[in-house]
Amino acid sequence: MPDIFVNYRTIDEDTGATLIERELSRRFGSERVFRASKSIKAGRRFPQELLTAVRRSSVLVAVIGDRWADARGADGRRALDDPEDWTRREIVEAFESGALVVPVLIGRATRLNRRDLPPELVELADCQYRRLDTRNAEADLARLGDDLAEALPQLAEAERQISRIEAESDDVAGSRVGRVDGGVVQAGDYHHQQDGGASNVSNSGTFINTANGPLHTGSGDQNNEIRNGGPVTFNGDGGSYVERGRAQQWFGGGHRSDREQ
Known part of the structure; x- marks a missing residue:
């Protein structure tokens, strides 16, 4: 179940x-943040889903724009005065369940006045609010996230776990490998600045970049002489080389294997 319930009025601040x-969701994980249009699955009964989610959440974020207090219902009455108004019901449920309620005022002009609230919601005006201004959105969102992480230890731990997973993923895919103690070096992971030739990748073996001639990776000497159109010969303990478009391997003792390149 979620830790954070995002409460809003669709005709007021759906975008916010x-x-x-x-x-x-990015900071703490999508499963920890409930927003009705995202979190309620097709065919589920939304009244039960909404009430269950808000009762089990530790914090309710009440998103309030400049039309929030004056929005009208289908009967023409002010929506906040209707006990069946879902925006109002969710906030009342959060207060009754003991959840932390954080009003987030959208824009610089939005205000929350006790005189505009029905008695059941007057307490909302006493809650310390945060503000979200589109001209300062990044900093405002970061502050809100920091406040929630400080208030709820489980959110701070969830953020640390996500950061560890992302760091591990970055290490596995696309990271630069400076030292490899055995194992496999993936081509996408190893970046080598040398153009051509061969170099050693720590204990993993020889790294060959842009080979244009016969190659030998054994410990003995290499003889690149071509005799009567025949193969290249080696005096070492074996290795691999390229001859006339064919990949060749020599293992010493006169044994040699050929494979089409």
Whole structure:
């Protein structure tokens, strides 16, 4: 179940709620952040889903824009005055369950006035708010995330776990390998600045870059002489080389194998 419930009025700040949910999901994990249009699966009964999620959440983020207090229902009444209004019900449920309620005011002009609230929601005006301004969105979202991580230790731990997983993924794919103690070096992981020739990759063996001639990776001497159109000969303990478009291997003692390149 989620730790964070994002409460919003669709006709007021659907975009702001989406922005907040996506940033908190990035930091803490999508499964920890509930937003109705994202989290309720097709065919599920939304009244039960909403009430269950808000009752089990540790914090409710109330997203409030400049139309939040004055929005009207289908009957023409102010929505906040309707006990069945879902935005209102979710906040009331959060207060009753003991959740932390954080109002997030969208834009610089939005205000939260006790006189505009029904008695059941007056407590909302006493909650310390945060502000989200599109001109300062990155810093405002970071501050909100920091506040929630400080208030809920499980969110701070979830963020640390996500950071560790991302760091491990970066190490496996696309990272530069400076030293390899055995094992396999992936071509996409090893970056070599030398153009052509051969060099040693720590204990993994020989790295050959842009080979244009016969190659020998054994410990003995190499003789590149071509005798009567025949193969290259070696005096060492074996290795691999290229001759006339064919990949050749020589293992010493006169044994040699050929394979089409």
